[in-house]
Amino acid sequence: MENFIPETETLPKQEHKKKVWSYFLKRHLMIIALSLATVATPESVNAQSEIEKPAASSLKQGALENERKKDFHLFEELVKQEKIKEKLAFLNNSFGEFLGNFFIASRISADVGVLEQLEKRQKDNDAFVNKDALYAMTLGSIVSQRFNERWKQPKISLQPVSLKNTESFSGLFPKEIEFFLNTNYPKGYISSSVASIEFIDIEIIKGNLQILGKNEGLDIYSPIPADSRSNIRIYNTREKLTKEDFIDILKHEVHHANDWQNSKLLSSAERVSMLYDVALRSIASDRFMSPYVEGIKIEELETHFKGKIDNETAKDQLLKFVHATEYWAEIAKAYFNNKQQFKKDHLKDYDVVKKWIDKMTKN
Numbered sequence: 001m002e003n004f005i006p007e008t009e010t011l012p013k014q015e016h017k018k019k020v021w022s023y024f025l026k027r028h029l030m031i032i033a034l035s036l037a038t039v040a041t042p043e044s045v046n047a048q049s050e051i052e053k054p055a056a057s058s059l060k061q062g063a064l065e066n067e068r069k070k071d072f073h074l075f076e077e078l079v080k081q082e083k084i085k086e087k088l089a090f091l092n093n094s095f096g097e098f099l100g101n102f103f104i105a106s107r108i109s110a111d112v113g114v115l116e117q118l119e120k121r122q123k124d125n126d127a128f129v130n131k132d133a134l135y136a137m138t139l140g141s142i143v144s145q146r147f148n149e150r151w152k153q154p155k156i157s158l159q160p161v162s163l164k165n166t167e168s169f170s171g172l173f174p175k176e177i178e179f180f181l182n183t184n185y186p187k188g189y190i191s192s193s194v195a196s197i198e199f200i201d202i203e204i205i206k207g208n209l210q211i212l213g214k215n216e217g218l219d220i221y222s223p224i225p226a227d228s229r230s231n232i233r234i235y236n237t238r239e240k241l242t243k244e245d246f247i248d249i250l251k252h253e254v255h256h257a258n259d260w261q262n263s264k265l266l267s268s269a270e271r272v273s274m275l276y277d278v279a280l281r282s283i284a285s286d287r288f289m290s291p292y293v294e295g296i297k298i299e300e301l302e303t304h305f306k307g308k309i310d311n312e313t314a315k316d317q318l319l320k321f322v323h324a325t326e327y328w329a330e331i332a333k334a335y336f337n338n339k340q341q342f343k344k345d346h347l348k349d350y351d352v353v354k355k356w357i358d359k360m361t362k363n
């Protein structure tokens, strides 16, 4: 996804930090705007074909039926216990169609939908297995398959994070970036969800727009189920980023790779609960006041949605969604900057960040 900022004149040194911050803000807004502009359609989300996995030939009908019933009951219990339906209703009300950007929400709703269908049909003879064709697809097999694929917590994978071209960033050694990542974050937090961090030391001008960065996370073009980690890209600016700017941007970006959408360490139930927790904090009157998040205004977002936002409710939903997304990155950044201070000053936000970081890194 390309991100643009208006071409500007070189600014005096003292303006540099402010300028970088402004680039940063615009870049994020553009990332969000572009991804929201391509809302996943139900067709594309549901394009996944439900392919029946051949069961072992020794697995008899009764065993297959019991296995699927067990999954059904576990799934039903989980949804009930974690109040997934209630949370989804709240999120749909808060974000409306913009929840579609968190397109995993569409899959989650679809999964809960088939669960509900099975709840109504669980007494039917052929709800779990088709007695005439044992391995044919049934509602029970679909529910079981989806439960196993998406509703169990994934394991941390310790794949390497590749640094691309960061050696060309003057004064910042790749080993410093590695040291920063290894000492600031729990083991597996970064490597499970980030494939690469790339520095692109170029400036591209298109018309009166400057292409600043690309950020590839999970989007509607990802395979289903998504198995790719995020690629964080940091573009240079005309005034040249300092080493501190580079790390500062990274400190925010890494948490987008670890949110309810992009994390590779959360089950579907956890994704819903995490977004729910963060959404509540992002609108609380005693929320963490990030100048960046508070500075995001609907007027700025709206310019990318001409003709698409035609009422006040939709404007409010879009702004809330963008605020929640950026709020997570900012509170997680503040948490890792100074845990004790953050706990002292913003206990409720501290608790939310700690809860989700711990969940993502517990196994």
Ligand SMILES: [Zn+2]
Binding pocket: 028, 252, 256, 326, 329
């Ligand atoms: Zn951001």
